[in-house]
Amino acid sequence: MGRLTYYPGCSLRHSAAEFDISTRLVLHKLGVDFVEVPDWTCCGSSPAHMTDHLLAQGLAARNLRQAATVGDEMVAPCPSCYQRQKDAELEIEEDPGFRQTVNEVLDLPYEGSVRVLTLPEVLLEKSGVEAIRRRVTTDLVKLRVVPYYGCLLGRPSSLTGEADEEQPTSMDRLLEAAGATVQRWNYKTECCGASVGMPKAEIHRRLSRKVLDQALEAGADAVAVACPLCHQNLDLRQVQINAAFGSSYSVPILYVTQVLGLAFGYSDEEMLLHKHAVDPRPLVAKAIKEAVAFREEEARLASEHEARQKMKEAAKQDRARRRAGRVPSTEEGGAAPEEAVPATSAHDREEEAAG
Incomplete structure (x- = not known):
């Protein structure tokens, strides 16, 4: 049917509502139609999927079949x-x-016609970097992520x-298009320990701490994610990490769609920033204020540079005119031109001779 379908899943419907809302608003702003x-x-x-393969595939197949009734592509923002x-x-x-085995356990069969996409894929394929740049109204150049x-x-x-499992670039491109300053680091795909957050808390705290350390070492003010589990682990559990290690982390963890939404002019409230354990609002406000001051200073310097260039060009043209008239300027070391001697007539010369 040529239409994109949207699968929110359990997390986005409940604990990760800010991911769901920001995703819907960003897709709407970019003109990406979905149902x-x-x-x-x-x-x-x-x-x-950890206990029964057929059950797992049957559940997923049912969702694909449901999607096929209204479209032929599905975006599932949650990576799981x-x-x-x-x-x-x-x-x-x-x-x-x-x-055939799967269809035997479904009430209605699924014949296989839906293409499943990640959220970054959809944003880049259905919209693109240039379209994102055109929608930016709030400068986030001072937000280092x-x-x-x-x-x-x-x-x-x-x-x-994915072409490069260790160094993917889709989120980098989205954040850069939104105008944020993307810091380079080598911890893009290291595990944060979300899968063992409950049974092995010590492991998850150690892994998450390493992610936060590396982000700060890279010069970042915030971490941008596209996974509800990663967000929960890095945001909600910073308190546990601080208690375990005697640290004082306070690193805002933002969904990539929240960064895009802020760049598009949506408010803190619309992006549900108040739902975060580590409040990102002070950082966002500071970054926006600094960006305004930065652009004003940038404009002032550009204006001064333009004025100097105009003065240089005017002086250059003045020297060219002087050379063309064979009248060297004093600043070039030339002598002032001699006064012209008035010409005398033949009658005047005769009178001078008679006298």
Whole structure:
């Protein structure tokens, strides 16, 4: 049907509402048409896919079938949801026998016609960097961020199609197009420990602490994510990390769509910044204020430079005119021109001789 469907999943509907709302607003601002998957259900991550393969693929296949009733593409902003739907899409497409097995447990069959996409894919394919730049109304040049992809957004490449699992660039390009200053770092895809946050808290605290350390070392003021689990682990659990290590981290963790939304002129309230454990609003306000001052100073310096260039050009043209008239200027070391001697007539000369 040529239409994009939107699968929010359980997290975006509840604990990650700010990701859901900011995503919808950004897609709307960019003119990306979409419709929510009708009567969607849980994708099966993680309980189902860890215990029962057929159940996991059946849950995902049902969502794909529901999406197929209104479109032929699905965006799943949550990387875990994306992984489950994408894995089912590929297995059902490549294995007719398994497709038949799955369809036997569905109330209505799914024949395999929906392409599953990540949110960065949709933003870059359906809109693009230039379109994003054109929508920017709030300058975020003084907001220094690092993009954190986590484990699932680009891995494994056999599933996601990511060209470089260790150094992906999709979020970098989105953040740069929004006008933020993207800091370079080598911790883009290191695990934050979200998957062991409950059973092995010590491990998750150590891994998350390393991510925060590396972000600060890279010169970032904030970390941009596109995963509800990564956001929860790095934002909500900073208090636990500080208690465990005697540290004082206070690093705002923003969804990439919140950064885009702020750049597009949406307010703090519309981006639900108040829902964060580490309040990003003071940082955002400071960055916007500094950006205004920076642009004013930039404009002042540019104006002064232009004035100096005009003066140099005027002096250059003046010297050229003097040379063309063979009248050297005193600043070039030439002598002042001699006064012209008036010519005498023949009658005057005769009178002078007679006298």
